[in-house]
Each structure stands twice: as structure tokens, then as C-alpha cells.
Amino acid sequence: MDRQGWIAVIACILGLVAWQWFYVKEVNQPVQAQPPVATQAGAGPEASSAATPASPAGAPAAQATITPSTLEKSNEPSISARNQSVFTKTAEYIFSNDVGGIERAVLLLHLAEQKQAVSLNGNRSMPIGALGFEPGKVAGGFEMDDARPDGVVTFRKVEKDGLEIIKHFTPPSDDAKNPYLVGLNIEFRNTGTQDISRDGFFVSAGGAAPIHATDLPMYTKFDWNHGGKMTGIDVNWFNAGGLPFLGIQWSGAKSLYNELNPAVQWAGVTSQYFCTIVTAEKTKGTGVWAKRFDTKKMNNSAVFGIQGAIGLPPFKLAPGEVASESFSIYAGPKDLALLRSMGEGQDGALNFGMFGFISEILLWGMNSLKGVLGNYAAAIIVLTLIIKSGLWPVQNKATNEMRKMAALSPKMTEMREKYKDDPQKLNEEMM
Numbered sequence: 011m012d013r014q015g016w017i018a019v020i021a022c023i024l025g026l027v028a029w030q031w032f033y034v035k036e037v038n039q040p041v042q043a044q045p046p047v048a049t050q051a052g053a054g055p056e057a058s059s060a061a062t063p064a065s066p067a068g069a070p071a072a073q074a075t076i077t078p079s080t081l082e083k084s085n086e087p088s089i090s091a092r093n094q095s096v097f098t099k100t101a102e103y104i105f106s107n108d109v110g111g112i113e114r115a116v117l118l119l120h121l122a123e124q125k126q127a128v129s130l131n132g133n134r135s136m137p138i139g140a141l142g143f144e145p146g147k148v149a150g151g152f153e154m155d156d157a158r159p160d161g162v163v164t165f166r167k168v169e170k171d172g173l174e175i176i177k178h179f180t181p182p183s184d185d186a187k188n189p190y191l192v193g194l195n196i197e198f199r200n201t202g203t204q205d206i207s208r209d210g211f212f213v214s215a216g217g218a219a220p221i222h223a224t225d226l227p228m229y230t231k232f233d234w235n236h237g238g239k240m241t242g243i244d245v246n247w248f249n250a251g252g253l254p255f256l257g258i259q260w261s262g263a264k265s266l267y268n269e270l271n272p273a274v275q276w277a278g279v280t281s282q283y284f285c286t287i288v289t290a291e292k293t294k295g296t297g298v299w300a301k302r303f304d305t306k307k308m309n310n311s312a313v314f315g316i317q318g319a320i321g322l323p324p325f326k327l328a329p330g331e332v333a334s335e336s337f338s339i340y341a342g343p344k345d346l347a348l349l350r351s352m353g354e355g356q357d358g359a360l361n362f363g364m365f366g367f368i369s370e371i372l373l374w375g376m377n378s379l380k381g382v383l384g385n386y387a388a389a390i391i392v393l394t395l396i397i398k399s400g401l402w403p404v405q406n407k408a409t410n411e412m413r414k415m416a417a418l419s420p421k422m423t424e425m426r427e428k429y430k431d432d433p434q435k436l437n438e439e440m441m
Contacts, residue, residue, distance in 0.1 A: 141212065200332075210323055219281065276295075
């Protein structure tokens with residue numbers, strides 16, 4: 011490596027060390043606790059303590075409002091809002107009644123802007139695990155039971171024709187192999203005297219929006235896997251087609267992404283570094299839908315989020331008959347090992363691109379070095395030195411060849427001047 015190369019490497023190392031010192035200083039500041047969550051309008055202290063366990067130090071508490079403009083519900087009466095939180099060692103799951111699901115998943119080990127814990131579905135566009143019978147809509151009217159000692163939260167609803175729907179959410183235990191994996195079981199029970207049928211139903215993956223001000227919109231996506239093949243759209247898919255800077259438009263803006271497929275394995279929403287994925291464990295899905303929504307502005311520019319759901323096939327129940335479906339919900343960071351362990355290609359949400367195998371090798375190397383050295387700054391420095399050392403023979407040979415060509419340059423200039431009127435002689439001398 012020449013002198014300039016060594017100067018560049020040393021400058022990079024010093025920059026990384028300075029960045030790491032500043033970064034550690036910033037993230038080690040304590041996360042400020044927020045005011046306690048409101049559990050139910052008019053509820054006394056007894057209701058509050060039953061619904062919300064004590065929050066661990068530094069964990070941000072829930073907010074009790076749902077954004078109405080982004081939550082399109084079926085025509086069912088609403089019930090009084092009520093929230094409750096369930097804590098694990100890695101996350102706080104804030105459940106809400108009525109629509110019935112995880113209103114927010116707060117990742118206690120990850121910080122976002124203003125040193126607040128990362129909140130997935132933070133815009134509360136649509137609860138994770140919400141259920142609906144039409145694309146783009148969710149069903150309301152679910153009553154929520156208090157969380158059991160093991161953290162299981164149950165939602166119940168009986169529709170006008172006697173269809174009882176029961177949803178059980180099971181947060182991960184402290185010794186779970188995947189600390190971000192929530193179980194969901196949905197039971198349909200015919201409590202009436204006539205057959206009941208539905209043309210299918212949807213289970214929501216919630217919504218995703220940029221977490222940081224520097225997140226790129228192309229990473230705010232809805233992804234789904236069908237028959238081992240992954241398909242995805244980002245928030246720009248909903249834009250009108252055309253060349254706006256030339257005043258040309260050939261298609262209008264789209265409000266709903268709706269696809270049918272007989273072998274949907276999972277569907278999820280992702281931001282640049284985090285994702286929420288719903289995987290059908292018992293019966294393969296039959297379709298998906300997704301919508302875009304407006305969220306908060308960053309740097310004085312509009313920001314969009316995306317929400318979506320996986321569809322399940324139609325069913326018919328005789329009086330007294332019960333049917334159930336089970337799902338797993340991953341709400342956490344885009345961790346290659348954790349997503350790959352789920353076994354249905356969920357690691358495709360990382361979107362490594364056409365050179366993914368190289369990215370995976372570099373990611374594996376960086377994570378391995380981080381495990382040994384204790385932080386990513388040192389891991390990046392060592393990985394950079396290893397790569398530079400491995401490429402040094404090739405780079406050194408290329409540098410030597412360039413020097414040889416540079417040494418020949420004056421001679422070639424001299425020959426061009428000497429034989430400028432004799433191209434044939436010039437070619438002979440150059441050879």
C-alpha cells in the first residue's frame with residue numbers, strides 16, 4: 011500500500027474512533043420516562059394497576075390515542091378505549107381493546123431520535139394482529155381481558171350472527187430463543203343455530219414508518235412471501251405515474267395494494283432497520299393488502315408510512331363448530347440470525363440485493379468481531395484492516411503496473427512527436 015493509501019486508512023480509523031466516543035457518550039444518557047399510560051376513561055387506581063404492570067426504569071410508557079384518520083374500521087360500534095402493557099426483557103407490548111391487538115411494540119434495547127426507545131407501529135395506524143374481513147379495513151368491538159400472569163392477553167367479540175372471535179396473544183418468555191416473537195391464536199366459534207360462513211379474513215402486520223430522520227423512503231416497504239418467492243413494494247408505489255417535472259402523468263395515485271395468491275407464507279411492514287412480520291403457521295394465506303398513510307414530518311418534508319395484512323381463506327362453521335388459526339408475529343430489528351431462524355425466508359426482509367452473499371459474509375464477520383471486541387466501532391476497524399490486507403497483493407500489483415505505465419509515458423510522448431507523420435513506424439516503435 012502506498013503512502014496515500016496508509017494516510018486514508020489512518021484517517022478513517024481516527025474518524026471511527028471519534029465517532030464511537032461521541033456515539034457511546036450519547037446513547038449512555040438515560041432514557042427519560044414518560045407520564046404513565048391512561049388505561050381506561052374513568053377507571054380508578056384498581057383498574058390502572060390491573061391493566062398496566064410497573065414500568066421498568068427508562069421505558070417509555072404508552073399513549074392512549076389511536077390516529078382515527080388512518081384507521082378504517084368496519085361498521086361496528088366502538089367501545090371505550092383501554093390499554094395495558096406487558097413487559098419482557100427486550101420489549102414492552104402495549105395492547106388496546108376495540109380493534110384488539112398490539113397498538114405499539116416498544117423495543118427497550120434500541121434508541122431512536124431524542125434518545126427514546128424505538129416504537130414499532132408508533133403512529134398507531136393499525137394495531138398489530140388486528141382482524142378484518144375486507145381489504146383495507148379492520149373489525150372493532152373486541153373486549154380485552156386483563157393479562158394473565160404468563161403475559162397472555164385475550165380479546166373476545168361476538169358478531170350479530172353468533173360468530174364468536176377469540177384472539178390470544180402470547181408474548182415471548184425471558185428464555186425464548188427469539189425474544190421478539192409473539193404468538194397469536196385466533197378461534198372462530200359458531201354460537202348460533204345456523205351455519206355461519208365468511209369469505210376469508212385478514213390479520214394485520216400493523217404499520218411501519220421511518221424511525222430516524224435519515225431513513226430512506228425506499229426502505230419503508232410492505233413485503234410478502236408466496237411459494238418461496240418474495241414480492242415487495244415501497245411507499246412510492248402509491249404515487250401517480252408520470253414525469254411530474256415535465257407535467258406528464260399517465261396514471262393516477264393508488265390508494266390500495268391488493269393481491270391474491272394461494273400460497274402466502276408471511277407478510278410484513280419494514281423500515282430501514284426494523285420490521286414487523288406476520289407468518290401463517292397452520293394454513294397458507296390467500297392474499298395480501300397494503301395502504302400508505304401520512305405520518306409526522308421530518309426536516310420539513312412529508313413522510314409516509316405503510317400498513318398491510320395477510321389474508322386467510324374462507325371458512326364455514328356449523329352450529330357449535332370451532333375453527334382456529336395460528337400465527338407468529340416478529341416485531342423487532344432486522345437481525346439476520348433471528349429472522350432466518352423462523353424458517354420461512356423472513357430474512358428476505360433485509361433486502362441485501364443481487365450481491366447479497368457478499369453482504370452476508372461481511373455482516374457475519376462484523377458481528378463475529380463485535381462479539382469478541384465488544385463494540386461495532388472496533389469491529390469495523392479490524393474488518394477494514396482484514397479486507398485491506400487481503401486485497402493488498404492485488405492492489406500492490408495494480409499500483410506497480412500503473413507506475414510502469416507512468417514511466418513509459420514520456421517515451422511514448424517523444425515517439426508520437428518524432429513519428430507523427432509516419433503512423434506505421436510509430437506503431438512499430440511502440441510495440
